[in-house]
Amino acid sequence: MRRFLRNNAIGLVFGGLFLVVLVGQAFAGLAVFNEAQRASGLPDVSFWRYVTSASFGVDVAENWQSEYLQFFLFILLTVWLLQKGSPESKSLDKPGRETDEEQKIGRFSDERSPKWARTGGWRTRIFSNSLGLVMGLIFLGSWLAQSVAGVAAFNEEQLSERQDPLSWGQYVLAPDFWNRTLQNWQSELLAVASMAILAIYLRQRGSSQSKPVGSPHEATGVEG
Amino acid sequence: MIRLSVLAAGVLVLSAAGCSSVGSQEEAASGVAVRWQKAVDAGDGEAACAVLAPGTLKTVAEDQPCPQAILDKDLPRPGTVVETSVYGQWAQVKLDDDTVFLGAFPGGWRVVAAGCTPQGSRPYDCTVEGD
Incomplete structure (x- = not known):
């Protein structure tokens, strides 16, 4: 297992960081989207609704x-x-x-x-x-x-x-x-x-x- | 590369999921727009106000109760639906003599602006809309 992690560290670390950052982008984007929703008098949307x-x-x-x-x-x-x-x-x-x-x-x-x-x-x-x-x-x-x-x-x-x-x-x-x-x-x-x-x-x-x-x-x- | 293919497939599935219900949403939005027009035409202010978005309702009811205020507006007669567009949380229903903009709410589509006429490249001019 340790050997596998060591031999695949670049792909694993960057792949993992990609997912973390993508989720971060989704939350930040949701906040921006919902600000616009409120400015237009519409209700907030859910996280799932936003990411789709x-x-x-x-x-x-x-x-x-x-x-x-x-x-x-x-x-x-x-x-x-x-x-x-x-x-x-x-x-x-x-x-x-x-x-x-x-x-x-x-x-x-x-x-x-x-x-x-x-x-x-x-x-x-x-x-x-x-x-x-x-x-x-x-x-x-x-x-x-x-x-x-x-x-x-x-x-x-x-x-x-x-x-x-x-x-x-x-x-x-x-x-x-x-x-x-x-x-x-x-x-x-x-x-x-x-x-x-x-x-x-x-x-x-x-x-x-x-x-x-x-x-x-x-x-x-x-x-x- | 396999990971990328799975990711791309996921994006496609999500896109398809997002598009699958557009047809029924168009029907629902145009149904609300038609109901709204018919209620105004029939002098049923209560029914017309019931499908207004909260912000629009508040603006309409600034000086007098909505059911009376809405009937005092110079709104077009009911017409047939020419075209319906739904994008995300918004819908536009074009009828013979009117264009209605609707927003998505937990209970369904509500009228945000109505009695709208195009102004070229500028936003539509609407008889009924929120601030």
């Missing part, structure tokens, strides 16, 4: 989509884009998809390689892109969920202000949708750029995301 509402849904989904977009872009673009001195970059002589030998696929695989890396053909092509594909699909799904929950939450506000609701088609062109979308995208892109650049000159001893403390600033593709 469009308002909670859009607040969750708009953050999810941007996180998965960040990972999708980071995974895909770092195939080709390099950053001298950054542990987030591959070494400068390896831009692109690299050779089958370097990637240990097909006849270059070894006995411990995943089956789909060994078999070749479409299975290996899919497996070779599976991380980006899944991140991209989750991004698109979350963004779609944001638009569906967003139009319902937006229309709830519209009706509370005695205004007409919008269709989904109108909403995805409306400022509210793009304001929610772009404010999340900009922060994710800033975080990636900051991490890639700051990690050239700064160190965090023992972190997998940092170069060893004594590594030179120009050392690229080295992680602690």
Whole structure:
């Protein structure tokens, strides 16, 4: 058991923190929602009613989509884009998809390689892109969920202000949708750029995301 | 990845659960709007005031009792329902010559604003509404 916890600590701790913070968001969001309810002369809603509402849904989904977009872009673009001195970059002589030998696929695989890396053909092509594909699909799904929950939450506000609701088609062109979308995208892109650049000159001893403390600033593709 | 799939499935189930009762809510909201219009038209102020939201009732009854005050308002005649929209705690029922806004209360939908006419991109102008 201790060994399992130790060997899976990153996933377990971040997964656990995610749930705690999500519940915290739900309580804070419920308080905001009920303030608006009272201001409109309507009764408070229950915790369960709120966490199944469009308002909670859009607040969750708009953050999810941007996180998965960040990972999708980071995974895909770092195939080709390099950053001298950054542990987030591959070494400068390896831009692109690299050779089958370097990637240990097909006849270059070894006995411990995943089956789909060994078999070749479409299975290996899919497996070779599976991380980006899944991140991209989750991004698109979350963004779609944001638009569906967003139009319902937006229309709830519209009706509370005695205004007409919008269709989904109108909403995805409306400022509210793009304001929610772009404010999340900009922060994710800033975080990636900051991490890639700051990690050239700064160190965090023992972190997998940092170069060893004594590594030179120009050392690229080295992680602690 | 399995954990994410379960999470995504959960979100879908919750979304479906949220959407499943929209049809019946639309019927309930439009039913209240029609009942409200008919009560006003029939001169039944008590019945009309019984479906008003508390804030709206308070505003209507500022100068005289609601059952009298509501009948003094210049409200449109009953019409047929053209379109009903329900989003969360709010509903809008468009009738031939009127638009009614309703809010969700523990006992069902109540009229928050009625006798409303559109003002372009500005909020509807309503004959009956709360402060």
